[in-house]
Amino acid sequence: MPELSSVDALEETPHAEVFDKRIPRTVRLRLEADDRVPAHRHPESNVVLHLLEGTVDLTLSDDVYTLESGDVVRFDGDQEISPHAVDDSTALLVFAPKTDS
DSSP, X not given: OOOOOOGGGOOSSSEEESOSSOSSEEEEEEEOTTXXXXXBOOTTEEEEEEEEESEEEEEETTEEEEEETTXXXXXXXXXXXXXXXXXXXXXXXXXXXXXXX
């Protein structure tokens, strides 16, 4: 059976788990204008970020990428990551476990 969830219904926290099953981990991230997530890593994952609304400056190591609503980016989580909301923003992130192949 497929799992079904509504991103719009996940308003209780800025970081909300989309599904109960954690592989792949899927998170809805909501940031208000000028909110920033401190630099951190997800070394065990490849990350896909889909910006649903807003504008985000995404810092990956020493580079900054400006993402706008509808943009999708995939990157290795084993680097410093810090999203900064230019305006109110919502993103869907998928953390896919790395494999040896």
